[in-house]
Amino acid sequence: MKEPRELVFITAPGIGHLVSTVEIAKLLVDRDDQILVTILIMKFPFDDSNPKGSEEDYYSSISPRIKFISLPELNIDTKGMGPSAFFKIFVENQKPIVTDLVTKLTESQSESKPRLAGFVIDMFCTTMIDVANEFGVPTYVFFTSNAACLGFFLHLQAICDEENKDVSEFLESGADLSLPSFINPLPHGVLTSVFPDKEGAHAFLNHARRFRETKGILVNTFLELESHALHSLSDGKVPPVYPVGPLLNLKNDDDQPKSDILEWLEDQPPLSVVFLCFGSMGSFAEDQVKEIACALEQSGYRFLWSLRQPPPKGKIAFPSDYVDAKAVLPEGFLDRTVGIGKTIGWAPQIDILAHPSIGGFVSHCGWNSTLESLWYGVPIATWPMYAEQQLNAFGLVRELELAVEVDMNYRKDGQVVLSAQVIEKGIRQVMKQDSDIRKKVKETSEKSKKALRGGSSHSSLGYFIDQIIL
Structure with a gap:
């Protein structure tokens, strides 16, 4: 009998990140009965949207092999602080909390025998790689956007590092940008929209830099949609990319009256x-x-x-x-x-x-x-x-x-x-x-639909599971 393996998911705040994280966790435990998942949920101090009580209550019935833990809410003074600076401080402050939680998780595992197999971190939580390293386990990134966007960040970061350029040179040049993950050159205005300021640009590229330290990148897309972008990411310079989407919560509550x-x-x-x-x-x-x-x-x-x-x-x-x-x-x-x-x-x-x-x-x-x-x-x-x-x-x-x-x-x-x-x-x-x-x-x-139901994404998730249960 295979040894149970525990994956710790760390999701960024926001319902868009949480929903797709829950969906991939569901797919994993459905595919292999030796995989257990713990999802650590962060919440912004200004987010009061919670239609059905706590996240644990809302998701508790999903699977007995998926556990949800809401991290304590942190009070951070946001006055005079830009979004990039706030988010960096917000996630950094969660690291000791995550360390303590995972320590307790691994201690409890000694009785039931599941082994901590790795962290799966949100694309904006790369600082948590440090925590995974403390426990001596691999980190995987869950990239909640698409493959072309992943290629955009990775290739721009590579250009900056390999050619010793600062991203501000691209922001100020006014030139279109040719990148392998796009067929057409990107208009310069796309660049300045994605990076509203130099601080935000550096934050994004630092995330991309750390992606390269991981053992793999799960992407919420499918091969038939983004074949060009995915092919551009298979050049051997990027950790293995697993297109496992579309990851969507399509369940309707039929017991509820129609709105x-x-x-x-x-x-x-x-x-x-x-x-x-x-x-x-x-x-x-x-x-x-x-x-x-x-x-x-x-x-x-x-x-x-x-x-x-x-x-x-x-x-x-x-x-x-x-x-x-x-x-x-x-x-x-x-x-x-x-x-x-x-x-x-x-x-x-x-x-x-x-x-x-x-x-x-x-x-x-x-x-x-x-x-x-x-x-x-x-x-x-x-x-x-x-x-x-x-x-x-x-x-x-x-x-x-x-x-x-x-x-x-x-x-x-x-x-x-x-x-x-x-x-x-x-x-x-x-x-x-x-x-x-x-x-x-x-x-x-x-x-x-075919990609998930026995097609390309189904196969890609299987390759990822093979890495987890080695």
């Missing part, structure tokens, strides 16, 4: 509704909200719009639902669109994208949202807003031809207001019924 959102969708014709949603951090100022509203009215399409209120200026926080959205919408908008549109706050995105009435998705292009949309065969109109979303949008539109664009200008400051005419054009394109993009997205949907 008024889903009831409204039930009354809409097939493929008739355009869905607008911009992620857990996505929100717009009032002037942009009004332009979106005008675009929706002018387009004449039925719509479902997740409209969130921005956090106060200068405060690191998540957007929230409006108490009354009328204050930021054009006068009479809700009355004029009552028959064809619905404006909501937080959105049950998976349930919405799965609904047959949804014909198009105006999205920020977060990678989880992208994979969900492709899984359900819903074309995307790209409106990237922050982080690597600019890379995702470029890949979808220019590299893979799986999306249309609303905005692809990659503005660093994000302050330019898009006009109703530009937005309306994107809506009309994504809702076109007989477009080549819609057909290609449908084909990709089938490929994504």
